[in-house]
Amino acid sequence: MRLNKSQKMVRMVELMNRRGGIRAVEFMERFNLDPRTLRRYLSDLRSLGLPIIDEGTGYDRTISLDPSYRRAGVQLTLPEVLSLHFGRKLFTFLSGTQFASDLDDAIERLEPAIPRAHADLARDLDRRFMAVPEHAKDYSEMGDLIDEVMTSLLYENPARAEYARADGVARDYTLEPYTLATYRQGLYLFARDRADGKLKTFAVERFTRFDRLRLEKFAVPPDYRPEDHVRDAFGIISGPAVEVSAVFDADVASVVAERKWHHSQRLEELDDGRLRLTMRVALTHELLTWLLGFAGQVEVERPPKLVEQLRAAHRKAVERLG
Template identity: 30%
Template sequence: MPRNDQVTRQWHLLRRLEAAKRGLTLDELLAELPDDLPKHARTIRRDLAALEAANFPLVTERVDGKVRWRLMEGFRNIPALGLSPTEVMAVAFSRHLLAPLEGTELKAALDSAMQKASASIPPPAMEFVRRLEQSFSVGLGPHKRYRDHRVTIDLLTKAITRGRTVQMRYFSASRQATTRREVDPYRLRYIDGGLYLIGYCHWRKDVRMFAVERIRSCTLTDHPYQMPLDGDVEAYIEDALIVMRGKRIEVELLFDKATAAWVRDRIWHPSQQLTQLKDGRLRMALTVADTRELLGWILSFGNGVRVVKPESLKAAVREEAQAIAEGV
C-alpha cells in the first residue's frame, strides 16, 4: 500500500471525526472516504490505532449495539484559536506558500502564530504534519525574493491600513528610468511569483500597478485618501493575463490534439471559453489585454497553437517567432 494513501486516508478520518459530535461507526467512516482510497475495515482500524498512537484522543462507545469512534470533547477545537487540529496542521503545511516573503514582517508574524498554534498540538500529531509534507509538496515555480524589501512591504501595509498616501521613487522597466510618484495604495497583490502594489498614481492620474522590488524608496505621508466609491481593484486587473494591462481584445486560439490534452485542464484566464473539437483539437476564446505577456504566453506553446484571431495578434506572433529564429 502506498504511504501516500495511508496519510491521506488518516487525514480524511480526522476531518470526519472532527465534524461528528456523536461519533461515527466503522461503516460510516468507510462510506465517507473518497472513492479513490482503499476501503477495508481492517485497514481503517489500523488507521484509528495509528491516530491514537499519535496522541489524538479517540474515544469509543457503544450506542444502539454499534461501536462509535469520536474525538474526546474539548479536543475538537483549540479554545484560544477556534481552530480544529487538522485546521492548524493545514496552516502549518501551507506556510510554504509564503516562502517568497521570507524575511518580511508578514512571514515572521505567520511563523510566530504557527509556533503558538503548534504548541497546542501534541508532538506526535505534529509528526503527522511532517508525514503530510512527504506526501504533498508545494512547488512555487519561478518567483521573486522579498527579503531585501521588508521595510518597503511593511510601510506599504501600514499605508493601506491607515489610508495614507505614499511618496516613492519608482524604477520603470519599460522606460528604464526612475521617477518620483505620489500614490494612494489600495492593495498589495501576489501574482505569478511577484508582489505588486495596486494604487492611484497622482502623476499618471490613473490606477496603476507597481512591482514592489522596483520601488527604490518609500515614505509614508500624513495625507489621507479614500478609495472611490465605485473603486474595484479586481475589475482593474481582470483583463490582464498575468499583470500587464492594455487594450482589451477578443482572442481565439486553436490547440492541436497533443497540446489540448493539458491546456484544457487549466484556468488560464477567467474569460476563457473552451470548445472541444471532434478531431481532438481545442478551441479557446478569451477576452484579454493585448500585451507582451499575451504574446509570450502564446509562443510558449510552440507549434502546438495557432492564432485564429485577431489578425494583428497573428501578425505579431509571426514576427516574434521569425525574430527568435533569426536571432534578431
C-alpha cells in the same frame, strides 16, 4: 480617519505584537500621543492582562508583547492545521522579510492550539505535504520597503515613490495604495496614481524608494473591488480587453483544456482533434509569452495585432538561430 481610544489601543497591540516591538516615539507620532497619554494607554492595556515589555529609556525605548504570549482556549482541527501549513509554504518567497517573520510568529503562537492527537503529524508536515515553488522573486533585501508599503496600505497613507520600469527608466509617483497582490510568487501593488487618477499595477521589487506620508490620509472608494482591476488581465497586468481566438494542435489540446486560463474563456473541440480557445483579455506581454510557449503548436486567428506580434517574435527567433 480619526481614531478613538479603543481603536488606537487595538492597533497598538498589533504593532507591539511584531517581532522586535515598536519604539515609543513611533507610537507617539503614529497616534498623536504625548508621553503621559502613552503611559496611561499602556497601563490600561496591562490592566487587561497583556504582558507588555518596556525596554530602554526615553522616546527610543522599545515596547513589545512578551514572546511567550499565546492565544488560549483555541483548538485547531486537522484540516485547519494543514491549511496553516500550506498558507505558510505559499509565502516562502518572502523569506527574510518582516512579513515572513510575522507569519512565522503567528503560526508559532497557534502551536499550543494543536491537539496532542495531531502534534506528531504537525511536526512531520514538511515531508508529507509540499508546495513546489515557482521561480520566485527575491525580496530578502527589501524588508523595510515592503513594511513601508504594507503600513501605507493598512493605514491609508499616500506615498511618494520612485519606480524603475522594466526598461530601466525611473519615474516619480505619488500613490494611494489600494491592494497588495501576490502572483506567481511575486508581490504587486494596485495603487492610484495621483497625477492622472488611474489605478495602476506596480511590481514591488521595482520600487527604488517608497516614502509613506504619515500625516496625510486618503480614502479607498467604497465600490472598489481589486477583482475588477484584473478582470481583463491574462495574469496580473490589465488593459483594454479584445476578443482573442487561438487554435491548438491535438497533441497539446488536453494541456489547454485542463486549466481555467481566464474567466471569459470558451473551448470548442474541432473535428480534427484540435481545440479552439476564445476569450476577451488584454493584449499584454504575459499573453504573448504564453502563446509563444506553444511554439508551432498554436495558430492565433485574431486579433490581427496579436497575430503580427507572434510572427515578429518567431521571425526574430529564426534569425538568431541562423
